[in-house]
Amino acid sequence: MLIRHMISTRGINFSFKEAQKVAGEMSSEKITTLEAAEMMFSRSESAWKGAKKVLSRLGKRRNPSEDEMDLYLKWTVQWGFAPKAVEAACVETTKGDPSFAYLDKILEGIRRRSDGKATTPEKVERFLKGEKDETDRVREMLAAYGIKSPVVDEGMRLVYRALCDTAGHEVVVLAARQVGKRKGAHSLDQVAELVEAWNNRGLRTEADVERYLKNVAQQDKTLRALFTLMGKEKTLTCSQANRELLRKWQTDWRISDPLIQLAACYAKNTDHPMAYTDKLLQSWREKDITTVAQAQEEHESFT
Numbered sequence: 305m306l307i308r309h310m311i312s313t314r315g316i317n318f319s320f321k322e323a324q325k326v327a328g329e330m331s332s333e334k335i336t337t338l339e340a341a342e343m344m345f346s347r348s349e350s351a352w353k354g355a356k357k358v359l360s361r362l363g364k365r366r367n368p369s370e371d372e373m374d375l376y377l378k379w380t381v382q383w384g385f386a387p388k389a390v391e392a393a394c395v396e397t398t399k400g401d402p403s404f405a406y407l408d409k410i411l412e413g414i415r416r417r418s419d420g421k422a423t424t425p426e427k428v429e430r431f432l433k434g435e436k437d438e439t440d441r442v443r444e445m446l447a448a449y450g451i452k453s454p455v456v457d458e459g460m461r462l463v464y465r466a467l468c469d470t471a472g473h474e475v476v477v478l479a480a481r482q483v484g485k486r487k488g489a490h491s492l493d494q495v496a497e498l499v500e501a502w503n504n505r506g507l508r509t510e511a512d513v514e515r516y517l518k519n520v521a522q523q524d525k526t527l528r529a530l531f532t533l534m535g536k537e538k539t540l541t542c543s544q545a546n547r548e549l550l551r552k553w554q555t556d557w558r559i560s561d562p563l564i565q566l567a568a569c570y571a572k573n574t575d576h577p578m579a580y581t582d583k584l585l586q587s588w589r590e591k592d593i594t595t596v597a598q599a600q601e602e603h604e605s606f607t
Contacts, residue, residue, distance in 0.1 A: 348373070351373040351376045351377045351380075352367075352368060352373055354376050354380065354387050354390070355368035355372050355373045355375075355376040355404075356368055357387070357391060358372075358376065358390060358391060358394060358404070358407070359372070361391050361394040362394060362397060362402040362403070362404075362407070363402060364402075371404075372404045375404050375407075375408055376390070376404075378408075379408075379411055383411065383415055383420075383423075384420070384423045385411060385415075385423050385428075386423060386424050386425060388424075388425040389422075389423055389424055389425045389427070389428045390407075390411065391425070392425040392428045392429050392432075393407065393410050393411055393414060393428055393432075394407060395432070396410045396432065397410065414428060414431060414432070417431075417435075417458075418431050438461060438464070439456045439461075441464065441473050442454075442456045442460055442461060442464045443456060444473075444477055445464060445467075445473075445476055445477050445480045445495075446460075446480070448477045448478075448480040448481040448484060449480040449481070449483060449484040449492070449495065450484035463492055464476070466496070467479075467495065467496055467499055470496075470499050470500055470503050471499045471502065471503055471508060472508070472509065472510070474509075474510035475499060475502065475507070475508070475509070475510055475513055476495070476499060478510065478513050478514070478517070479495045479498040479499045479502065479513075480492075480495050482498060482517070483495050483498060502516070520547065523542070523547045523550055523551070524542040524547075526550060526561070527540075527542045527546055527547070527550055528542065529565075530550075530564070530565065530568040530581075533565060533568040533569050533572065534568050534569075534571050534572050534573075534574075534577040534578075534581075535572045535573055535577075536577055540577070540578065546578055549578055549581075549582055550564075552582075553582075553585055557585065557589055559585055559588075559589070559594075560594070562596050563585070563588070563593075563594070563595070563596055563599060564581070564585065566596050566599055566600070567581045567584045567585050567588075567599070568581055570584060570603060571584065588602070
């Protein structure tokens with residue numbers, strides 16, 4: 305039976321050394337009955353045929369070695385991968401050396417990252433496609449951030465997933481682009497902070513964020529014009545605090561832009577022009593001053 309098994313799996317020119325190894329395995333496993341021997345040989349033949357198919361998928365036209373058959377048994381018996389699932393994973397070997405050792409690392413990674421759930425060919429293909437799609441999304445985020453030819457590792461995937469727990473992919477990309485535009489040093493932590501800030505404002509879709517950014521751009525344009533009127537265009541910045549002041553004047557107090565501009569002119573060369581403008585506008589509001597003429601008349605009465 306041993307000779308027939310060796311011919312079936314190694315061919316008629318099998319080596320005596322290989323036969324001795326199989327006999328040693330039979331002895332160590334205490335295989336003493338015909339039934340037990342048939343079971344062992346059946347498993348071995350299955351491993352040989354499966355490993356042979358894998359070699360063919362890897363473009364190698366030869367018989368599998370003992371080590372390769374041992375790996376195949378680990379994949380299919382110990383790890384629970386279906387034979388077709390092992391073959392499906394072979395597509396990943398095009399990224400490196402098409403060998404059993406490389407395939408072992410690939411299957412180990414699939415097993416670990418899927419918590420041992422991707423064991424059928426359909427599940428392996430779906431899992432690999434899901435990872436590829438996620439990799440493409442991570443690269444889009446990093447490209448928006450300003451990183452060229454990024455390497456997407458498991459750590460970067462975890463960062464991306466954490467961001468997507470707060471917002472959708474499109475919002476994450478917008479946040480990465482905004483942070484990437486900033487001057488000086490910045491990090492992906494700032495992307496997370498921006499996504500969280502938007503989420504707290506109720507900005508949860510791409511359309512919401514784009515409307516908000518458009519409004520911010522308009523606010524900044526208005527603020528820069530006011531800074532010029534104040535004579536502080538080189539020192540004042542379009543900070544969130546200054547945007548909030550402008551929003552209060554325009555939206556909450558409904559003060560016209562010409563009146564805000566006049567107040568900015570009166571605040572020129574003061575130590576704190578934005579605070580001065582705020583107090584002046586509050587005074588006009590309390591006095592029901594709503595036009596430029598009224599404000600000028602009131603101002604001239606004190607000069």
